[in-house]
Amino acid sequence: MTHFPVLETERLVLRQLTQNDSIEIFQYFSLDEVTKFYDLESFTNIEQAEELIQKWNQRFESNQAIRWGITLKSENKVIGTCGFHGWMKNHYKAEIGYELTPKYWRQGFMTEVIEKVIEYGFNDLGLNRIEAFVEPGNMGSRKVLGKIEFTEEGTLKEHFYWRNRFVDTVIYALLKKDYKVH
Template structure:
């Protein structure tokens, strides 16, 4: 029996499962270096690269190690980004949150709205106690976003990931259930 993927609705957005039908919309932002560089990725070169990403979303959902929603404005239904959990450790009641958004939609509060809804979902449905965000030191907009939502910077993880041929330092941010007031 397959689990049904949950849909989250906010004031302006529908967060839903992405499918291969969304690949072209996703390619538009995943091929943009400004969008994927903070994720430690090279820009996607083909729609097939997006199919692999969609396959990863599907696998983490089926394995119970994460869940990634496509961010779609109610007025278009077009996928303009994604947000969700990875590295979920239910035994320890924690998960990492990640997100990206098409550059055309930066600065409009969309990432804030989606991230807030996903965090709320994690606390209510997965009974998480702790949600982490790993953010590159140069990614100031992402740091401001999570801090606005109540995340606290806990420290610098030196050479934490090897991506795009180099070692990356990452700030560890976290929010625990009692910190949330939304």
């Protein structure tokens, strides 16, 4: 991919993150309620947000991942991110990840975003399988994936090690043949 694709939904614009977005990224990544189920500790300084944006953009440039900043059409302020990592072109699969600032939880924003991102994954990236790994207690994320018709495939016991403990994850997947445009 040579240029970063901009995607639009009814209420949102998904675009490449820039260092100008570091304040918004820092603001919500510094909240424990956002990082509770994330493989990052809550941020304590803005440099962490700047480094994360740089890492996501470098991974895009090297065709390893793509992460969109989620902005409201009414204002160009980042309220979350969504994208693919663990991208295996030769295996036609990727893992989806996302987060949203709590002010916008339970308003259908993430469902709207994920639907657009998976449409792009299947139609433009040539993916056949999109996976999501979710901690069992992350009911918000599990509910969103269920709405979009991801299938729960099972629990991977002690799948990740973070915050000094082993963590189970529930694996969800959506196959291209089962994908229905909403």
